[in-house]
Amino acid sequence: MLSKEKIREMETLALNIRMETMKAFGNLGFGHVGGALSIVDTLAVLYGVEMNIDPKNPDWEDRDWLICSKGHAGPAIYSSLALKGYFPLEELQTLNKPGTKLPSHCDKNLTIGIDMTTGSLGQGASLAVGVALGHKLDQRSNYTYLILGDGECQEGQVWEAVLYAAQVKLDNLITFVDHNKKQLDGYVKDINDMGEIKGKFESFDWYAQEVDGSNVAEIFEAVEKAKAQKGKPSVIVLNTVKGQGWSFAENTVSNHHMTVSPEQMEEALQELEQKLKKVVQS
Amino acid sequence: MSAILAKQRVKEEQEMRNVYCQCLLELAGKDPRVVVLDADLMSSMGMVPFGKAYPARTFNVGIQEANMIGVAAGLSATGKIPFAHSFAPFASRRCFDQIFLSCGYANLNVRIIGSDPGVTAAFNGGTHMPIEDLGILRTVPNITLLEPTDSIMLRDLVKQTAGLYGVYYIRLLRKNAIRIYEEGSTFEIGKAVEVKDGSDVTIIATGIMVEEALKAANILAIEGINARVLNMFTLKPIDKAAIIRAAQETGAIVTAENHNIINGLGSAVAEVIAENVLVPLERVGVNDHFGEVGPQNYLQEKFGLTAVNIVDKVKKAVARKL
Numbered sequence: 001m002l003s004k005e006k007i008r009e010m011e012t013l014a015l016n017i018r019m020e021t022m023k024a025f026g027n028l029g030f031g032h033v034g035g036a037l038s039i040v041d042t043l044a045v046l047y048g049v050e051m052n053i054d055p056k057n058p059d060w061e062d063r064d065w066l067i068c069s070k071g072h073a074g075p076a077i078y079s080s081l082a083l084k085g086y087f088p089l090e091e092l093q094t095l096n097k098p099g100t101k102l103p104s105h106c107d108k109n110l111t112i113g114i115d116m117t118t119g120s121l122g123q124g125a126s127l128a129v130g131v132a133l134g135h136k137l138d139q140r141s142n143y144t145y146l147i148l149g150d151g152e153c154q155e156g157q158v159w160e161a162v163l164y165a166a167q168v169k170l171d172n173l174i175t176f177v178d179h180n181k182k183q184l185d186g187y188v189k190d191i192n193d194m195g196e197i198k199g200k201f202e203s204f205d206w207y208a209q210e211v212d213g214s215n216v217a218e219i220f221e222a223v224e225k226a227k228a229q230k231g232k233p234s235v236i237v238l239n240t241v242k243g244q245g246w247s248f249a250e251n252t253v254s255n256h257h258m259t260v261s262p263e264q265m266e267e268a269l270q271e272l273e274q275k276l277k278k279v280v281q282s
Numbered sequence: 283m284s285a286i287l288a289k290q291r292v293k294e295e296q297e298m299r300n301v302y303c304q305c306l307l308e309l310a311g312k313d314p315r316v317v318v319l320d321a322d323l324m325s326s327m328g329m330v331p332f333g334k335a336y337p338a339r340t341f342n343v344g345i346q347e348a349n350m351i352g353v354a355a356g357l358s359a360t361g362k363i364p365f366a367h368s369f370a371p372f373a374s375r376r377c378f379d380q381i382f383l384s385c386g387y388a389n390l391n392v393r394i395i396g397s398d399p400g401v402t403a404a405f406n407g408g409t410h411m412p413i414e415d416l417g418i419l420r421t422v423p424n425i426t427l428l429e430p431t432d433s434i435m436l437r438d439l440v441k442q443t444a445g446l447y448g449v450y451y452i453r454l455l456r457k458n459a460i461r462i463y464e465e466g467s468t469f470e471i472g473k474a475v476e477v478k479d480g481s482d483v484t485i486i487a488t489g490i491m492v493e494e495a496l497k498a499a500n501i502l503a504i505e506g507i508n509a510r511v512l513n514m515f516t517l518k519p520i521d522k523a524a525i526i527r528a529a530q531e532t533g534a535i536v537t538a539e540n541h542n543i544i545n546g547l548g549s550a551v552a553e554v555i556a557e558n559v560l561v562p563l564e565r566v567g568v569n570d571h572f573g574e575v576g577p578q579n580y581l582q583e584k585f586g587l588t589a590v591n592i593v594d595k596v597k598k599a600v601a602r603k604l
Contacts (some may be wrong), residue, residue: 107358116359117388119378126349127384130356137317137338138360157380160349168341262445 002217006049006089006231008279009038010216013083014044015276018245019269024095024102025258026265031095033253034106036076038180038213039068039147042238045219047080048144055085058113064142065131067116069124069158070149070178073103078102085105086113122155124148125175132173134235143227146175151183154192159204164204165233173233174226175206178213180242186255201215201235213238285435285475286464291493294433297399299328299456301433305440306365310336312323316444317357319343319366321350327367327397327456347372351380351394358391363444369403370396370412370453374419385449386422391448393443396520399429399489400540401581402455403573411573416453416517425449426471427517429489432459434467435515442471453489460493462513472516474524480510483596484528484535488514488547490587491538491566497589498538502596520550522558529559534599536564538592544568561601564595 025031043227044213047053051064068077069136082089087101094100101110105119117133118124128146148158165173170201177197188194207229211218219238226234242256243249246268248256249258260268310316310332317339318332324342333340341357343350347368354364373396374381385392398404403411416427426448430436436454443450458592462477469475477492478499487495491515499509510532512524521602528535535555539547548565555561568585582588 116356117383120383122348123352123380123384125382127356127359128351129349130353132356132358133341133353134357134360134362137357137362157348157352160343160346161352164343164346164349164353168345210569 002220006282007217008227009042010048010220011279012134012276013048014216015272016083017043017076017079019272020082020089021076022246022260022265022268022272024075024079024092024225025260026262027093027245028095029261030257030259031075032072032256033249033258034182035070035149035178035180037246037249038071038240038242039178039217040071040076040245041214042147042176042219043076044082045216045223047084049220050223051145052142055113056084062140062142065115065144066147067118067124067128067131067144068106068147069118069128070147070152071118071124073124073147074102074104074106077106077114081111081113121149121152122157122210125158125161128173129165129170132165132170133168135172136170142172146173148175148177149178149183150170150179150181150194151188151195153177153197162201162204162206169231170233171230174223175233176215177233177235177237178240179237180240182256184240184254198235198237204234207232208237209235210237210239213240214244227253285467285469287477288461288464291460291462291496293462294458294461295568296433297328297456297458298433298454301436302395302440302454303328305437306332306433306561307335309441310339310442313363313444315361315363317341317362317364317576319350319364321345321347321368321372323368324591348377348380351377351392352384354392355384355388355390363391365393365395367395367397369398369410370415371410374412374415374451378418381419382422383447386425390449391447395452395454397454397456399453399455400568401520401573401578401585401587402540403458404578404581405575407575408573413542413568413571413573419451419567420518420545420550422449425451425518427451427453428471429453429515429517431489431492431513432462434461434463434465434470438467438469439471455489462492469515472519472521472523475513475515476510477513478509478511480508480534483590483600484510484512484532485538485596486512486514486525486528486535486547486551487538488517488542489541494587494589495538498592498596501589501593505589507596507600514547517547517550518555522554523549525554529551529555529561533603534562536566536592536595536599538566540587541567542570544570551554562599564599566592566595
């Protein structure tokens with residue numbers, strides 16, 4: 001069981017990730033706000049507690065890997081990495097600027113701490129399977145975490161990878177599906193409905209769970225259960241809200257990519273600071 | 283590099299796929315990082331012995347070429363040296379974005395084997411006949427494109443690529459090649475091999491067209507035209523120096539490829555001479571057609587992939603000399 005202190009620590013990290021991410025978007029004036037914010041609570045669990053990593057030795061061979069196949073959530077990961085000490089927080093302000101090491105989509109060759117280059121949806125799934133297979137071959141006990149979008153699951157390559165991961169019994173692969181219900185053009189159900197995602201993974205012989213993707217304790221417990229599973233890969237379907245944590249973004253229907261004015265950034269930061277105060281006081 | 287020409291150019295006893303399998307077995311024996319991937323064509327590729335010898339290092343993903351390339355790239359990110367095979371159209375066209383991004387853009391370390399180049403797909407027909415694979419892949423930055431001519435070159439190149447880093451596409455004839463080189467020959471990636479010296483014209487060929495070019499050179503010699511023949515087994519990075527030298531020294535060039543003349547060898551050579559030494563150029567290759575079913579010799583005739591057609595094009599090129 002998680003202590004209240006631990007939960008508070010992860011919630012605090014999540015709010016700090018959101019604030020740093022909004023500062024970077026605000027400074028730039030635009031960004032993939034919705035899908036970056038919706039995955040933050042999971043990042044707080046991974047970077048805060050679950051992942052065995054060493055910011056001073058980012059290429060450590062026995063580290064856990066994170067492959068964010070929905071590469072456009074990069075800015076939220078950059079904030080997590082900076083907060084963990086991989087690089088200075090000020091660097092977040094260079095997001096998407098000419099010559100930056102922080103591009104809109106994850107690039108392992110540019111950003112310290114980013115394990116895989118992603119951006120063309122679906123490809124991160126196969127890459128994660130390859131990485132997890134490589135670790136198995138080397139008999140390492142580390143985990144490979146994969147983040148997929150719910151809209152991304154429309155890509156056929158995702159299901160190619162899902163099928164094969166079960167075939168080779170990748171119990172060192174833990175996948176999250178950020179089920180924020182929306183994709184670029186609107187609601188997933190209106191465009192090409194993914195239906196019941198957990199059941200689809202189950203039918204591919206995965207160990208599947210579904211949790212509240214804004215609840216760090218639930219996410220943590222699900223990861224622990226996933227780790228205890230032997231002989232099959234795991235998926236955790238995260239029920240999230242696209243734009244989670246900034247009410248204006250949550251209430252904006254088309255929030256995949258948004259402009260963020262300086263005033264909006266301030267508004268978002270105030271809202272998040274209020275939440276942070278509450279968490280600290282709790 | 284020391285490439286010694288075979289005394290007799292005859293059909294090899296061993297199929298290229300069997301030689302490929304032996305190479306991989308040897309490499310895997312020496313280096314535990316070597317792994318093999320396939321998309322349900324292990325048997326067609328003669329790789330069943332590898333799967334038996336190294337089951338833990340063999341990943342037959344089934345019929346999922348895009349996933350195979352991604353898995354190969356992921357394996358390489360953990361230090362493995364993957365060799366991933368499918369028929370060339372599926373190993374290139376079908377998974378171009380995966381090769382471009384998951385391998386190339388991500389700067390990972392993957393060898394992709396595309397088998398049955400061009401008309402050698404023969405009875406598998408148009409759907410399986412890669413006339414565009416090199417053209418598509420030529421636009422991937424930093425990729426290396428190789429087409430081994432015979433089993434001697436195959437063995438040397440496969441072994442070399444295992445020790446190098448990057449994305450390598452090996453366009454591989456599965457069947458018996460015509461022996462061009464003597465045992466023990468070695469090759470330098472990115473350097474054309476002069477198969478025959480000559481002063482009147484240069485025929486630049488790859489793959490099965492090297493043999494056709496040599497036959498053409500013999501016919502031309504009888505008619506008093508002394509043709510140089512270059513084997514441009516590396517399409518990318520192309521040997522610019524050899525092309526420029528050929529243009530300067532022989533004054534006319536004919537390319538010969540078992541591929542679409544668009545964006546293949548002919549295009550690559552045209553780019554080099556247009557920017558350096560303008561000389562007449564004629565291209566032998568598939569003239570922007572889809573493939574079709576039939577025996578290889580029928581298809582070679584149909585698409586003009588023959589010594590006779592090379593001779594015609596050489597005469598045209600020589601006549602156009604300034």
